[in-house]
Amino acid sequence: MDHDSTDQLILPDGFLVGTATAAAQVEGGVAAGGRTRSVWEAFSAEPGRILDGSDTSVTTDHYHRYREDVALMSDLGVDAYRFSLSWTRLQPHGSGALDAAGVDFYDRLLDELLAAGIAPFVTLTHWDLPVEYTGGWLDRDTAARFGELAALAGDRFGDRVHTWITLNEPATVTLNGYALGLHAPGQSLLFDALPTVHHQLLAHGLGVQALRAAGVRGQIGITNVHSPVLPASGSPDDQLMAVLFDLVHNRVFADPVLLGHYPQVPAELADLFGSLAEVPAADLATIAQPLDCYGLNYYMPSRVAAGAGDGSSPDGSSAAMAAAPFRLLDLDGYQRTGFGWPVAPEFLSVTLTEMAHRYGAQLPPVYITEGGASFPDVPGPDGTVADDQRIDYLHRHIAAALAATCPGGPAEELDLRGYFVWSLLDNWEWAAGFSQRFGLVHVDFDTLVRTPKASFRWLQDVLARRRQALGRPPVAAHRGQR
Template sequence: MLRRRDLLLSALAAASLPALPLTAHSQATQVTPLLPSGTPRLPADFVWGASTSAYQIEGAVKEGGRKPSIWDVFSHTPGRIADGTTGDVACDHYNRYGDDVALMADLGFQAYRFSLAWPRVMPDGTGPVNAAGLDFYDRLVDALLARGIAPMACLYHWDLPQALQERGGWHNRDSALWFADYARAAIGRLGDRVKPWAMLNEPSVHAIFGHGFGNHAPGLTGWDSYVKAQHHLNLAQGTGIAAARAERSDLKLGTVLSLQPIFPASQQEADITAAARFDACWNTINLDPLFHGRYPALFAQDFAPLIQPGDMETIRAPLDFLGMNYYGPSYIKHEPNAFLAQASWGALPPDTPQTLLGWPISAQGMVDVLARLRDDYGNPPVFITENGACYEDPAPVDGVVEDPARTEYIRAHLVAAGQAIAQGCALKGYYAWSLLDNFEWAEGERRRFGLVRVDFATQQRMPKASGRYLAQLMKAARSTTGP
């Protein structure tokens, strides 16, 4: 039974709402309606936000005492980034944060998830705290609060200080202690104003691509490398939670996982078992330790040599919320030579819609993952902390970037959010990825997820039609009252 405070999202499609502006470019593709009639309700206290990460937008990599991260080194290594760009400037958010906060306020966002750059806060990874680095986040947080935008800070979004990588990085068990010290420093300065804190962003992705495949920083490869990094990331999540709770008692603490449905690419037994192995590496390698205090049975023996007394209790530290990044499902085939559990991505079913990156699209998949959290992991409070799509955006016409495919992607996933809540899933909010076009990791600047277009040559910002659509939706949600 839904609460009386719930609002009808079907009301958001009211005819009185203005349509998004159409240009000559968009005449052939009409704007997607806000939400279809009969859409399940979202709660009145549902949180509407946008997400970014430090290395992808901040730039200013040598300003304010910051030292290199693993991504600075990786992006400057020839051949690592598809278009040869780096995060040296990115969106220059370090110098333009005031304009970006004003842009968020104008669009109507009520929350903003960002990450802190560890090498900006503690340039050597351990030891002295860099006051100038924390001053930047002070200014950002104060600017957000002044515009009525609630900050959610993520402590680690893949930009480990290079100084720590040279001491073994996530292969070094001490990384969990380094992370706890960093968490204390950041929360000690900002915790009086920032209340929700996420420990890590997508540890399984960081372990798989950065420490297994090697196509993300720090560029390490192999199964043993992946297992070490994954366990120590899980352990750091727990030590970070403990450090944060010791620092302040009034925080809401969580972490962010990338979760997705995993399907076999065929009904052959080899592909079915490969999909189960891949699901363990992508999803339950984080979920099972966090909620059940154990690693998935398929790989328990691989992690056993790394586990010391007390590790699993530390990793199982209770959370106040779970951040869930959702983009779409994976279809997996057996691949004998693949380092990741002899499993790899297979062919998609015919006519499966895809983004520019070839990622399959399934809003229903988001409902399925939330239902899995409800049924298998105690139905924790969940925020969708990333959801978005990469497309080949057209050039602006009359000051408008028409991106109807991205608009439809967002609309479909917000419908799915309502369906999940109607089915009893504890979904509390939605943070779109991403506020800005940014440095998209190994793809560089050539791939765009933003609700706002960034001209990287001029740093001009321009809300896309998808951003204006979401702005209308958020405005309608605020102006609509429940029964």
């Protein structure tokens, strides 16, 4: 695909561009220092849970190769790097003091990033829990434990982190981890998983309080994945199921954080949300802590129809989906990623517009904290990786986000601060193992050799043009303070 000077992506001054990863997907080094097992080690040890039978033991070995990876980011020219902390690397068994070796690793990573002029965005936990928390997010005590982790991490690293993200995608944790059994810990509870919504959000609020009490210098926010929801038809049943999916995927997570209450539920659906109907007012006040920013992950829209599916819908193969009152349908007429997800950048504009209109002045500045696509990237005979589909994906999505939020755009009132590409590296893609490649950098999973793809060079050129136009480094690259 041709992305010449007639079709250049122009980034505005101050618009932050970064890359993102998660600890379980890239670090490896699972036995280094005092690190103990997480739920993902336990989950991947169960036969049939991971598509290719792989696990987290090595992944991309970022634990040992972080300097090489930071050098790649420096060469790329990004402003920021979003990464997550491995809970059990920092706090073995999920209790007690921080482990010295774990602290040392993140100290070195933070210092390496800052020396390269790259702003650290730190996610406290990205789908990562100690195996000792046997109730997981079904247990209210896990929220209190998370608050303790936030206090320890904030006290240790709070002088060097540009932005803190408490939780990554609580919606995915609830839906895939507890409702559908697709992710760790692998429970298939459907609507009985809803207590995990409240406990995660309570953890977020306690984490914000802990970080503030620790006096951290950086911004504080949360990240969730948002998907605009389309009814399959105009029938009342399809319309109602679209409302239901919007509630369980989007609104039960964002409304309490931004508005201080759970969304109003149609009477026909009230019985499904019983666990959220009466929660302590003090919990809601904790959940609705003022935020400096809001992280929004976008990958695709969702098309919903009434009636149970067969367990093979686009959400992933899950027997539990066959018992749900709705099913997810393909969105026809779109190119598809390696996961089969539709490439639909116009719905990123819809998502941003919905957020702006739903939350108005209660919505803080927004970062798109993940956006990207998997494709079957294969090195050519000369070793290069031509991933024009990813270039097109990123170009169109970033352009759609900027157009939606510029003056005169449908979401012009939304303060969009940046975009993070998922992901820096090809990595271990959870239940899909090594079968899906999202990276700007190709990783040979046998040798761990890193090779920048064509998309890396494209983004490098976009960022270089911005620096040249400004005649200076972009202001967003510097360490910020609240």
